[in-house]
Every structure is written in C-alpha cells, then in structure tokens.
Amino acid sequence: MKRKIRMGMIGGGKDAFIGAVHRIAANMDGLVELCCGAFSVDPEIGLESGRSLFLSDDRIYGNYNELFDKESKMPADKRIDFVTIVTPNFAHFEPAMLALDHGFNVVIEKPMTITLDEAKQLHKKVEETGLTLCLTHTYSGYPMVKQAKQMVKAGELGEIRKVIVEYPQGWLSSLSEREGNAQAAWRTDPSKSGKSGSMGDIGTHAAHLAEYITGLEITKICADLNIVVPGRAIDDDGNVLLKFDNGSNGVLIASQIAAGEENALKIKVYGEKGGLEWHQMEPNTLIVKWTDQPAQIYRAGNNYLGSFAKHNARTPGGHPEGYLEAFANIYRNFAQTLDAKLNGEQPTAEMLDFPTSKDGVRGMAFIENVVNSSNSDKKWSDNKL
Missing domain, CATH: 3.40.50.720 (NAD(P)-binding Rossmann-like Domain)
Structure with missing residues (x-):
C-alpha cells in the first residue's frame, strides 16, 4: 500500500x-x-x-x-x-x-x-x-466466524443438516420510541426503517450469518412476526423456519423484546459428522462437537487456525477482540481490495472476504419474503429474489 x-x-x-x-x-x-x-x-x-x-x-x-x-x-x-x-x-x-x-x-x-x-x-x-x-454485516468479520466458515467449507462437519440461529435483544421491551430514544424512533418507523422492524434490523444479521458460515442459501421460509409492545407500528419479535438449498432445515429467532438480553446473537450448525457453536458475546471462542470424540474449544489468535481466521486477528491468543475489531476487519479487507485494484493487482481471497451488494439483495429478499410469509396462510413460501 x-x-x-x-x-x-x-x-x-x-x-x-x-x-x-x-x-x-x-x-x-x-x-x-x-x-x-x-x-x-x-x-x-x-x-x-x-x-x-x-x-x-x-x-x-x-x-x-x-x-x-x-x-x-x-x-x-x-x-x-x-x-x-x-x-x-x-x-x-x-x-x-x-x-x-x-x-x-x-x-x-x-x-x-x-x-x-x-x-x-x-x-x-x-x-x-x-x-x-x-x-x-459486522458479525462476518469475527475471526472465529471465519474459522467456522472454513471448517464447514472444508467438509470437516460433513453435509450440513441443521442450523439454529437466534438474535435476542431487550432494548425495545418498552415503548421507548415515544420516550425520547432517537435510535428507537427511526427503527420503529416503517417510513424510515422499511416494512420490518426486528427482522429488518437484526434478523438480517442472523440470516446472513447462517448463509455465510454454511455457504448455503435459504430457499424457503415459514415466518411468524409479532408486535408485542402495545402501540408499536412494526414487528419487534419474530420466528422463522428455514429450508436451505441442500435440503437441510433451520430455525431463526429475532426479538427486540427479550427483556434482560443485551446482544445475544448465537449460531449452531450441525452436520453429519459434528457441529459447531459460536456466541457473539463470547466471540473469541468456537465450540466444535463431534460424534466420535470429545468436544473441542477453538480460540482466536492461535497458530492452529486457518488462514482466514489468522488474517482477521490482530493480537495473540487470550487478548480479547470484539465488535470494533470485527467491524475493522471488514474495513481492512475492503481497503486492501481497493488498494490492490488501484495498483492493478488481484486481491487475495482473504481480502475479498467481506459482504457485497449480492448479500444486500439477499438480505432485502429475506425481509420482504418473511413479511409476506407472516401475512400468508401458507405454511411455506419461496425465498424469492
């Protein structure tokens, strides 16, 4: 550079x-x-x-x-x-x-x-x-999320069978948009946030994380959105059944009225050979579970991790890296990609590992299809682009 x-x-x-x-x-x-x-x-x-x-x-x-x-x-x-x-x-x-x-x-x-x-x-x-x-999509920037993605891609878990992703928050448990909370005011106003509240704000993060780690695409959904707090104009809670393009299934929960929760995004991915689990509020740890051996704990900053996790870690093991560092990883990869292009060079796969406009289209399709599914009497709806 x-x-x-x-x-x-x-x-x-x-x-x-x-x-x-x-x-x-x-x-x-x-x-x-x-x-x-x-x-x-x-x-x-x-x-x-x-x-x-x-x-x-x-x-x-x-x-x-x-x-x-x-x-x-x-x-x-x-x-x-x-x-x-x-x-x-x-x-x-x-x-x-x-x-x-x-x-x-x-x-x-x-x-x-x-x-x-x-x-x-x-x-x-x-x-x-x-x-x-x-x-x-900040959460794709964490080193251990990238480690999970590479392990799935390498086939270490075998064919993926089930994904469970949940994103509970509690900050909208009251009608705070009418109590001077500017962040709540625009996020609960359909004219400013769009046709979905909780699913648009945090459900899209959960859906992207599920597709990012597994490399699969959501093809069908069965959604139930709710307005829990009286007087709110848009959903603050929702549950979605998922089907992926390899035939596997999943569950996605996004709620902003889960009283007492902070930012408890977590994901579990299960394959035929084993599963993995990652929690955003304990981001340096990836738990990997096997059918034929004890569970393993992978930790950020260690030499046994893959190239994508190493590329997105800044400190030795045991030195916590969190939200800001994950955000910075997205900017660094983007900046390195731009620099390579400005100099007529080909960016590496690690540099190019950030969400793009294609992910943006999938995110908006997810929002619109979830809303349509929730308003429909059909059990399953196609996740149409």
Whole structure:
C-alpha cells in the first residue's frame, strides 16, 4: 500500500451512534483516512461534526449532492476513493447510486436499501460500473466466524443438516420510541426503517450469518412476526423456519423484546459428522462437537487456525477482540481490495472476504419474503429474489 485509502462519510454526525463506530473501525489499521463528509441534514450539526474531526471547512459539505459534485471534480491525488453511508435505512439508496454514478466505491450500512427493488437496482449499478460495494454485516468479520466458515467449507462437519440461529435483544421491551430514544424512533418507523422492524434490523444479521458460515442459501421460509409492545407500528419479535438449498432445515429467532438480553446473537450448525457453536458475546471462542470424540474449544489468535481466521486477528491468543475489531476487519479487507485494484493487482481471497451488494439483495429478499410469509396462510413460501 503506497498511500492511505481516502474516505468520505454521509451521516454519522455528532448526534449519531454508528458513525463513530465506522470511523474507529476504518482507522484501526491505519489504512483509511477520513477526508470529507456530509454528516447531518442539519447544516450546523454537520459543520460542528466535521470540525470536531479536524476537517477543513471546504471538505465539510451541507449534503451528499454537494459532496459528490465537488469531490468528483478534485484532482485524482486529493479526491476520495470511497464513501461510507451510515444514514438510516431510507437514506441508503439514493446516495449509494449517486456515489457509483460519480465513480466512487461504497461502504454501506445494512440493510442495503429499504426495498428489494432498490437493492436489485443498486446491485445492477455495481456490476455495470465495476466498482466495489461493501455491506457492513459486522458479525462476518469475527475471526472465529471465519474459522467456522472454513471448517464447514472444508467438509470437516460433513453435509450440513441443521442450523439454529437466534438474535435476542431487550432494548425495545418498552415503548421507548415515544420516550425520547432517537435510535428507537427511526427503527420503529416503517417510513424510515422499511416494512420490518426486528427482522429488518437484526434478523438480517442472523440470516446472513447462517448463509455465510454454511455457504448455503435459504430457499424457503415459514415466518411468524409479532408486535408485542402495545402501540408499536412494526414487528419487534419474530420466528422463522428455514429450508436451505441442500435440503437441510433451520430455525431463526429475532426479538427486540427479550427483556434482560443485551446482544445475544448465537449460531449452531450441525452436520453429519459434528457441529459447531459460536456466541457473539463470547466471540473469541468456537465450540466444535463431534460424534466420535470429545468436544473441542477453538480460540482466536492461535497458530492452529486457518488462514482466514489468522488474517482477521490482530493480537495473540487470550487478548480479547470484539465488535470494533470485527467491524475493522471488514474495513481492512475492503481497503486492501481497493488498494490492490488501484495498483492493478488481484486481491487475495482473504481480502475479498467481506459482504457485497449480492448479500444486500439477499438480505432485502429475506425481509420482504418473511413479511409476506407472516401475512400468508401458507405454511411455506419461496425465498424469492
């Protein structure tokens, strides 16, 4: 790498949560430099946010249209290489399309868009431009998730038979969207979050994790969505039966009214020879269970792990790496991929190991098909793209 990859940011001002997470993750390996931004729909907040990040006023923009117009006219040695979009769901599609139209690569929060049709349009635009889009499904960035994926891919568990993935949270157990909680307010507003609440916000993470680790695709679903808290406009709880393209089955649970839970994402994958288990709140550990020998505990940072786990670990065994490091792994792989392409080189498989617009289309299809299934009297519905 001859220079840092230059980044612009849309959203993520001082009044936002996820923007700071993206900036920390992008900066962790020293490969990315924040050069500009349109940080808020409020010009004053946007300017204050940019100045607090030590950006010059001429690189702090009032909106993303201005950002793309002015950045695209800058000399090649100054303008940004990519933009990261950290706005609420409803404000993903338009800036992403504009970024690609102006020749900029994209990092974007999940779900990728607010409708399946938008997701398909965005994926098509990525293919037409040849640019790179990275979707921040954070949990695929953990070293032990990558170890699990490689073990399944190598056939160590045999043919996959069953997947159980659950994502319980408790932070929406009350009607907090009417109690001044800004994060709850937009996530429970269908006009801003889309047609699903809990399944759109966290169920998509669970579905992506199931497909990522197993290498399988969900083909059929049977869903039951619920509005548990009275007065809420959108689902806060749901259960989905799954069928995969190899004939195996699974269960997916996503709930934001599981009182007392924090961020308890976990997954179990069972094959004909054995199974594995990973918990997001104990991310350095992967439990592997066998039919003919004692269970094994794999730990991050050790030399016995595969190349993908090693590539995404920064510290020796016993030194915890968590959410921010997993997020940073996605940014590092994306940055290394861009750097290779800028230098006319072929990125390695480890570099290319991050979610893309294809995953974004699958995520939006999952949301729409789950909602349709829940509203239908049919037992099974196709997970149609």
